[in-house]
Amino acid sequence: MSNFLKRYIAILLFGTSALLNASSLTESVRAPRLQDSLYFDNEPIDKRSYDDLKAKYSDDDFIYERSVxxxxxxxxxxxxxxxxxxxxxxxxxxxxxxxxxxxxxxxxxxxxxxxxxxxxxxxxxNKEGKWVFGKSSDKSIIPVTDLENNIHVTDFSTLVEEAEGSGNYRLAIRFYYLWLLKALSEAELIDYDVEKTNSDYYYEITSEATKKEFSYTSYLYNYIWYGEFDIDDLQFQRAKKAFTRFLNTIKV
Structure with missing residues (x-):
């Protein structure tokens, strides 16, 4: 066999082998790739619900930073x-x-x-509720009523007798004190005014003896009337004695 024929057969065999390899490669490229299988869960889903989470976790226990x-x-x-x-x-x-x-x-x-x-x-x-809503005993001696505004025409002797007879000793002491202010005013020892205080009247009095008596009877009046203390007959008689003695010393 000539060399030319041998070369021709070799080239033919090589070409055929190349064509077969190319065809095989093309088929492998065109062949679909296998994929891994996937598991699909078809079980029903248990849906959970949460009521008002914002309000639930707004308690002080869940507040970690405070800004005031x-x-x-x-x-x-x-x-x-x-x-x-x-x-x-x-x-x-x-x-x-x-x-x-x-x-x-x-x-x-x-x-x-x-x-x-x-x-x-x-x-x-308390009928005399002004001690809560009105002036205190240090600012105003008595509540402003028709009785106090007409002190100079009031028969305190009769009022005291009626209050004492009914056992209302506190009210009797109140009348005694107003009676005393009336007597001091008529004697021109004080200038009576319902808005004046005990201290105002005290400094208007010039006599030291009268000042002393007035200071003591004012104390009795404030203690018994504004203090709202219930007094018995013996205590009333002692206070009554002090007022009547003072009234008897005032010269009109």
């Missing part, structure tokens, strides 16, 4: 009070201190409310 710089004065006051209680009672959390503060403030509100109700009821029951 831009809060109102009441919030700052409660925070200040809460910090005091926390240090005072060695509370181990801000939540406990806050709860204790709320409890203390609630008790305070209740006590204030009860006190207000007490004073209102007492003022209503």
């Amino acid at each position: 710089d831009q809060s109102g004065w009441w919030t700052r006051f409660k925070q200040w009070l809460s910090d005091i209680f926390k240090d005072l009672f060695d509370l181990n959390s801000d939540a406990k201190a806050s709860d204790f503060t709320d409890l203390a403030l609630t008790i305070f509100y209740v006590v204030i409310f009860l006190l207000v109700v007490f004073f209102i009821v007492k003022a209503i029951i």
Whole structure:
């Protein structure tokens, strides 16, 4: 076999082999790739619901940072009070201190409310309720009524007798004191005015002996009338003696 023929057969075989390899490569490229299998879960889903999570986790236990710089004065006051209680009672959390503060403030509100109700009821029951709503005994000797405005035409002797006869000793002492002011005014020892105080009348009196008597009877009047103390017959007789003795010494 000639060399030319051998070369031709070799080239033919090489070309055929190359064509077969190219065809095989093309088929492998065109062949679909196998994919891993996937598991699909078709079980029903248990749907969970949460009610008002924002409100649930807004409690003091879930507040980790507190900012009161831009809060109102009441919030700052409660925070200040809460910090005091926390240090005072060695509370181990801000939540406990806050709860204790709320409890203390609630008790305070209740006590204030009860006190207000007490004073209102007492003022209503007490006919002379002006000691709550009006001037105190140091500012005004007596409430302004028709009796005090007409002191110079009032028969205090009869009023005292009626009050004493009914056992109303406090009222009798009140009439005695008004009677005394009437006598001092008519004797021109004082200038009577319903708005004047005991101290005003005291400094108007020039006689030291009269000042002493007036000071003592004023004390009796304030103690018995404004103090609202119930006095027995013996105590009344002692006070009555002091007033009648003073009245007898005043010269009109």
